Amino acid sequence: MMAGERSFGLMLLEMTLLVLIGPLVTGIIQKIKARLQCRQGAGVLQPYRDLTKLFRKGTVQADTASGLYRSIPVLVLAATVAAGALVPVVRAGPPAFPLGDALLLLGLLALARFLTAVGALDAGGAFGGMGASREMTVAPLVEPVLMMVVFSTAVAAGTTELGALAAHRGTSWILAWRAADFLGFAAMLVLLPAETGRIPVDNPDTHLELTMLHEGMLLEHSGPGLGCMVLASHTRQIVTLGLVSALFFPVGLADGAGATGLLLGAGAFAAKILALATYLALVESSYAKLRLFRVPQYLGIAFVCALTALALRIL
Amino acid sequence: MSAETVHTIIDDLGALLLFTMILILAASQIYRAIYAVATQSFLIAIAGGVLATATGNVDLWVIAGVTLAVKAFVLPWVLHRVVQRMNVRREVEPVIPVAATLALAVVVIVMSFHLSASLGSVRQAIAGNALPVGIALTLLGVLVMATQKKALTQMVGLFASENGIFFTAMAVTQGMPLIIEIGVILDVILAALVMAIMVLRVRSTVDADIADLDRLRG
């Protein structure tokens, strides 16, 4: 069953949609966490309020920062949003206007990560440098795993373009999973908290702990710059979740361009993202943050799973 | 069920078995390793049920049931009790870094698949990927025993190893003779009990982990 091509307009629409609902996903995760901890918690729209507040404020910048520093948040946001364009949201099928594939997506995310670290170092703050060095310790463990998971599914589909990959897998349910998919998905489940900067690898709720990774790098940013960085991390989160659902659960993605199909696809996408968000919230509430030197051991699980998945596909 | 479906399901279960094995290898707390091995036995029991349905072999139902009762519930429960009775530090102490263990695990898994890919037509005598998965589980169980200093983790490794053998044995065309499988399970229970008694006995006399004793050398 080969779906039709996705039009360029639809892809732009999907990208905008991702950026717009990114903060909502964060809000939902925070809400679920709060409820699990028997708190009322802020409303699910709180991330939007935070963002509007940030974009209204002025910018304060470290004296030591170079000219590059001001452009970093914009670049990071641009790279992340561009990555969003490569994720199929409501429709499967190859794009009419080939922008790039899963590898480009991972590359863009890596670029955003790199720029964030550069910015943190540029500001010259102690926390920023520490956060950057930790992030760069974790990144080499995370990115190869992502690559391998993508490859392990791509080998079967014969393409690395996510829309086509989703179309190849078809919209059937778990019975279409091969052995490698279980391991690949397991690797992704282990990896998700790391990629979205959550417990047990990172702690998104704090700026004070010595163990923080991502938040440490944002300390020196302020005003609209910080707003861009925060929006970028919301987007990165939903892009990663979208990647997982495109790789493993393309079910519900519309085959044609009909309005009902698209609506159904949107609904399925929302359900899948909600499920993954719930998973993240559950993990965050039930585990403690790992000591930094335990993180490689934790990510090692994902690494072995992904490598085994790849081996299963090839051998 | 068609042979194709059975092979797919066995492959899928094999992948999940490997996942539980990886969790055992990387477990930082003894309880998690115990839960992982219980889950593994549970998956083996499911595999037994699937194969029983597919082949119509009643013996396999019995074996699946016994596996479920003994290895998924009783033995983990015994281990659990022993951990409670010992009241030890529950963190696992690996001899070599966990990262190195995991790297070795990858080598073992790839090697097992490579090995069984080199076999000829006889592969059809064993359903799906049960042979390479079985080899991998058996060897990885040994890896757990070799890299952990705690007696209880060594027992977990032993059970995992035995799970690998059972998985392959079930998937051999029509399964093993019932009497043999029952005998094997009986042996495993006895060995586990003797080990548990030894562990508790050493703990009560010298307050040390039996696997940590190293006076006998040379």
Added chain:
Amino acid sequence: MAETLLWVLPLVPTVTALAMLTTRDRRILSAIDVGGSAVLVALTLVLAREVAAGGPRALGVFRVDDLGLVFLLLLVVLTLAVSIYTVGWLRQAVAVGNMKAESLRSYFALVHAFVATMVVTVLADNLGVLWIAMEGTTITSAVLVGYHGHQHGLEAAWKYIIVTTIGISFGLFGTVLIYAAAADVQGAAGAMSWSAIMQVAPRLDPGIVRIGFIFVMVGYGTKAGLAPMHLWLPDAHSQAPTPVSALLSGVLIKCALLGIIRFQTIAAAACGPAFPAEVLLVFGLTSVVVATPFILAQRDVKRLLGYHSVEHVGIVVLGLGFGGSVGTYGALLHVVNHGVTKALAFFAAGTAIARYGTRDMRAIRGMLAVAPIAATLLMLAALSLAGVPPFSIFVSELMVLRAGIGHGHWVAIAIFLAMVVVIFAGLLHHVGAMVFGEPTAAAGREPEAWSPLLAMMLLATIMVLLGLTLPASFDKLLRRATEIVVG
């Protein structure tokens, strides 16, 4: 008649074990012990006559052929010797508090349960039953190894049960693979029976049999004490009560060897004799080489004998690896010779330990003055173990050597000879120092007890007899057993 004996034989030690539980009196327990063993010997001799006259017999999962009979005879004779030895040894051990008088019955029951499992391994035709019984020997003997209950004993027992259990799970995996290969050829019915598999062995898939044989080799090799899986052996042999050490070294590791031989014949038929021979040679040479430095540097007399078992198992496996009629015959003869001699050595060493209250060879001096008969027998056993003519081990080692030369394994022969010479010097040095010289003050000088001497004399007689002249009936038995292996 013979068929009935097949299931009566394992039942005898089982019943003996149960009978032990009815009393606590040491004398009665010892009497049941010796009686049970004697019945076992008598029944085995009857069975041996039947088989010599009418060929192999099978009943259900049990089957006896000449190959199994060689091991069965060794097993029952050593069991009887151990029972006789235990009478005097136990009296002394209870007197000094090494054994608790109230727990003796469980000790005796375990020993006979151990013997029962070993009888099953020898008689098993079904490879699954063979495995189950083999694991049974591990469980029963592990409890015996840790029987003294002190820290060292439990450490040795733990190491023993963990290493061998994991080892023989490999054996089970190998068994499953061979079963899969056989089931593929002839269907599941009877695909676990050794005799049935041998019928179709040439048609088995060589690839899977190869993997299976390697698994079995590692698995049963662990149990047999082959290096590098021998780690449990010196600990278990040194910590177990002396009669149990004799059983472990004399019989148990031989039972594992029988398992290896059974699978070797299957592998040789399925993938040609060269493949199993190569595997056997590698393990055999490794064992001989690895054991040597430990024998030289050893201070604990029972550990010395333990490492010595590693060496001799290596020699047996080398003989099987060299193959041919000569090599296999030599290997089988060596199994018997080593079993008898090593049990004798353990008995004599146990007497020395009882006298001096230590296993440290530096503290055991001048045994000839303290216990002259036991000392002489210890010296004889050591000379035999070292391979001096005219003792029996010299004969079998020579046959193994001849087989190696005949097949042109020059490198293996060179290494083997070098190690044997080094071990010869090392062993005689150790034992010489123990036997001769001034006895230390701590040595007990009471007269020697009759029962250990009787047991040792029995074994020494067999040892000398096998060296000087091989009885014709036994020679015939070995020849037929060799035929089964070589085909």
